[in-house]
Amino acid sequence: MRLLTHNMLSSNVKGVVNGFPLRLEASSWVEKEVEFNADFLRSMFPKIDWPALAGAAQKIGYAALPDTADATMLESEDFLKKFHHALLEIHVEEGALVCPESGRRFPINKGIPNMLLNEDEV
């Protein structure tokens, strides 16, 4: 799972009002190179929740992202490179996602988060 997906996912448990962002607990991750595309990054930027992305990247030990970002920073090639790396090139392999409100854990195995809910959570 890449941080792009982490940034889109929110907890779906019954009764949870704000299930975003899911707390990331990563025990192992890999980095895979992905083709750089500035257009994609520019179109994705408004949809990204920046504090969640920066926070998740820090959990994985990638601290190069600034705490806040605005659209003017997209002009900088250096910023785009970092954004690209954090968003698309870090794959979390093992760990868990934790719902911020209910504390429900969604385990991540082999890079696949298990988002299945029990019957009483639907």
Next chain:
Amino acid sequence: MPRPELQAPPEIFYNDTEARKYTTSSRIVEIQARISERALELLNLPDDGVPRLLLDIGCGSGLSGEAMTENGHHWIGYDISQSMLNVAVEREVDGDLLLADMGQGLGLRPGVIDGAISISAVQWLCYADKSSHEPRMRLKAFFGSLYRCLARGARAVLQLYAENMDQSTMILTCAMRAGFGGGVVVDWPHSSKAKKAYIVLTCGPPSAQAWLPKGKGEDGEMCTDSDEDSDDENETVGMYDRSRPRKKMKVNKKGRGRAWVLKKKEQMRKKGNVVPPDTKYTARKRKARF
């Protein structure tokens, strides 16, 4: 061969053996590739070369995702079967995979996705596999969450094999209730084999852009041989099976007929069995008073 939907819930039906078929059968790969290519075409994404973030609902082993990767898009795949996702991991697909049940809702932030496709998956929601399952509620949860996560004006293309009219009406009604506009596009409507139904949904208020594309072959155009040949009637991917149904014997009101009895007797004689001789009474019906 009954529909896979009637045999077992998806997470059980698509076990390791069923999932393995997806890596080994070139026919399934080809059909899936063609359907997903067409679904992507129906999504009608702006042609500006910018990659989009798409959803693949019921991604299975990632065959449909491959079409999106080839077009440069990023995608998130949902599936309920661990075995299918394991195959996808083995094949090193480029999208992100999630083990999730679409009937429980997608759990995505609102307005972030640029389009969604789903190949032969949504009809599974029409079956109640557990006592807690209520198809209408599951369809509502699915379409509701899909509507929320799609950006305004984004489209969702769902290819599905509905069992009957009631099912497709139910699916479409639930989609409309969630706020979607759109309808069904049928490719090759005159061909029983190559016929494919796609539900094309547009998110947001109806507008001039929300036109429905025409299905292939609607204006009497015939599908090519390659379309017809390789598509069998039971081409839903799960329905794949080597054993064919037995040929039915011809039986009319009078039974199987004298010729059939004579043939069988001849066969038995050749085997060396003791068979009564053929007479005028052979294969005649007994009188009612007997």
